[in-house]
Amino acid sequence: MSSELLAVLEIAATGSTLLFAALAGLIGLMYLLTASWSGDRRAASIRPDAAALPPGGAPRRPGFDPHDQDEQARRERAVAIAVAMARAELERSPAVEGSPEWRRVHRARLMDRPSARATARRRR
Numbered sequence: 001m002s003s004e005l006l007a008v009l010e011i012a013a014t015g016s017t018l019l020f021a022a023l024a025g026l027i028g029l030m031y032l033l034t035a036s037w038s039g040d041r042r043a044a045s046i047r048p049d050a051a052a053l054p055p056g057g058a059p060r061r062p063g064f065d066p067h068d069q070d071e072q073a074r075r076e077r078a079v080a081i082a083v084a085m086a087r088a089e090l091e092r093s094p095a096v097e098g099s100p101e102w103r104r105v106h107r108a109r110l111m112d113r114p115s116a117r118a119t120a121r122r123r124r
Helices: 003-033 036-046 069-090 100-112 116-123
Strands: none
Touching: none
16 A cells, blocks of 8 residues: 555544544533433432421421512512413414415415416417
8 A cells, every 4th residue: 555545544543533532522421411310319409308397398498588578579570471471472463473364465476476387388
């Protein structure tokens, strides 16, 4: 084999080795980031024990007061946003999306356009 071909083969082998090593590293990193063992430990530490619950059954967080006005305002704002989004979806204007008038206009434009076959006939 010629020296040029050997150089090309060496470069290709080095490049493919580096490519597969980088790919294996990326897959390994993705596996480590999404491994179930890391999420289970965090979820287990968040879940309160049944013995730690107060008599009412609701867990109490330190520093959390359900009557706090900031917390109440945030909850009210979240409810208002949810209601506004639900109403916007229900009251969507029919002229914007999929209205029969728009379909009729579009279909009329398509029918008025001469087809490729008709234009070929006219040219003869």
